Amino acid sequence: MKLLIxxxxxxxxxxxxxxxxxxxxxxxxxxxxxxxTIVVCVPYVHIGHLAKATKTLLIGGQTVAATTTIASxxxxxxxxxxxxxxxxxxxGHSESRAQGETNETVQQQLxxxxxxxxxxxxxxxxxxRDTQGWYLSIIKDQIESALENVPKSTLKRLVIAYEPIxxxxxxxxxxxxxxxxxxxxxxxxxxxxxxxxxxxxxSITILYGGSVNETNGHTFIREGxxxxxxxxxxSLEPKRFAKIADSLSKIEQ
Ligand code: PGA
Numbered sequence: 600m601k602l603l604i605x606x607x608x609x610x611x612x613x614x615x616x617x618x619x620x621x622x623x624x625x626x627x628x629x630x631x632x633x634x635x636t637i638v639v640c641v642p643y644v645h646i647g648h649l650a651k652a653t654k655t656l657l658i659g660g661q662t663v664a665a666t667t668t669i670a671s672x673x674x675x676x677x678x679x680x681x682x683x684x685x686x687x688x689x690x691g692h693s694e695s696r697a698q699g700e701t702n703e704t705v706q707q708q709l710x711x712x713x714x715x716x717x718x719x720x721x722x723x724x725x726x727x728r729d730t731q732g733w734y735l736s737i738i739k740d741q742i743e744s745a746l747e748n749v750p751k752s753t754l755k756r757l758v759i760a761y762e763p764i765x766x767x768x769x770x771x772x773x774x775x776x777x778x779x780x781x782x783x784x785x786x787x788x789x790x791x792x793x794x795x796x797x798x799x800x801x802s803i804t805i806l807y808g809g810s811v812n813e814t815n816g817h818t819f820i821r822e823g824x825x826x827x828x829x830x831x832x833x834s835l836e837p838k839r840f841a842k843i844a845d846s847l848s849k850i851e852q
Contacts, residue, residue, distance in 0.1 A: 601820060601847040602758065602804055602827030604720060605639040605834030606661065606689065617645035618652040623837035625653040627844050634848040636827075638687045639834070640720070643675050650684035659687030659720065662695045665707035677715040688712050691722045691745065693764045702744035709745050713753050720829070721745050722808070723787075724762040728779075735786055742790050751795050758804045759787060760829045766809030768831065774815060780807045780823030813842035820850055 605624060611617055621639060628637040640659035641649060649658055664674035680688055689695075690712065691705040700708075705721070712719040723741040725734035742759070749757070761783050766775040784805050792800035807819040808829030819825045828847070833839045 600852070601635045601850065602806060603635050603637045603844055603847060604659070604687070604689075604758075604760070604806065604808075604827065604829045605637065605840065606692070606808070606829055606831045607639065607641045607645075607834060608661070608694070608831055609642060610835055614645060614648040617641065618648055620835065620837065621645075621649045621653050621656055624834075624840065625656040627837065627841045628656055630841070631844040631848045634850075634852070635844050637844065640687065640689050646680075646683045646685060657687065658685050659689065660685050660717075661689050661692065662700070663688050663690065663708050663711055663717075665704045665711060667711065677711040677717055680712075681715045681717055685717055687718045687720055687758075689720045689722060689760075691741065693722065693724055693762060693767060702741060705741070705745050706747055709749065709757075713749065713756065716756075718756050718758060720758045720760055720806070722760045722762050722829070724764050724767070724809070726764045728763070728765065738783065738786065739790055742787065743794065746791075746794060751799055754791075754795065754799050754803060758806060758827075760806040760808050761787060761825075762808040762829060764809075768810075771810050774810045775807075775819075777818045777821070777823035780819050780825055784824035811843065813839050813846065816843040817846035817850060820847065 638657040638659050640661050660680045664676045690708040709719045725737045728734050765772045788800040804826045806827045806829045807825035811828050811830045
């Protein structure tokens with residue numbers, strides 16, 4: 600089964616638009632449900648509307664409070680996400696890290712989600728690549744820090760998404776190659792094997808994200824070692840998103 604996550608980021612503007620997009624995405628999820636699991640990670644204000652409008656679509660948040668204290672104006676807790684129907688939540692997205700989330704915050708967020716039985720989608724990624732391979736230590740730090748005190752038994756409920764910052768969004772320098780994805784995903788499995796064991800490292804779900812589209816998406820799975828994709832901009836365009844789901848459904852399990 601391939602995992603296809605839509606990250607709507609800060610869009611769309613209105614609940615009416617969000618419900619229309621969710622219904623279109625739910626249709627795609629139904630069409631490809633045999634081979635592809637689709638999850639939409641949406642802005643908080645839309646979650647309640649979507650949960651009512653589409654009973655079948657898996658819904659996720661885009662970040663979560665690191666704390667459970669009520670004195671956290673403006674934040675949303677893992678309990679609240681659970682209560683409105685979220686089963687997944689992104690943590691450590693580079694755009695959230697750019698707003699001040701640190702490795703320590705991400706670790707607390709991950710624990711908060713696991714406590715409430717919400718599947719964390721832990722995003723890791725380096726800002727730039729260098730020829731000496733220092734970027735590998737950024738990823739190692741991000742993963743080791745996030746997984747501190749996370750018991751092995753909960754790892755099967757964790758998704759890791761490798762998203763090189765230089766390949767994300769409209770400001771991307773360029774697309775990553777499947778070879779670059781493969782190298783990093785092997786490296787991430789090695790980190791997990793060193794922290795836990797090889798069996799869990801082999802079974803953990805690792806996604807690729809960053810400028811994924813209907814042309815390159817399947818290559819990150821066929822040649823890039825990924826178990827699925829995290830899609831930003833193109834997830835707001837149902838026709839193109841459907842083509843990604845279609846291409847994933849054709850990959851042998
Ligand atoms: P993008 O965003 O697909 O628009 O590059 C991916 C992400 O930030 O999750």
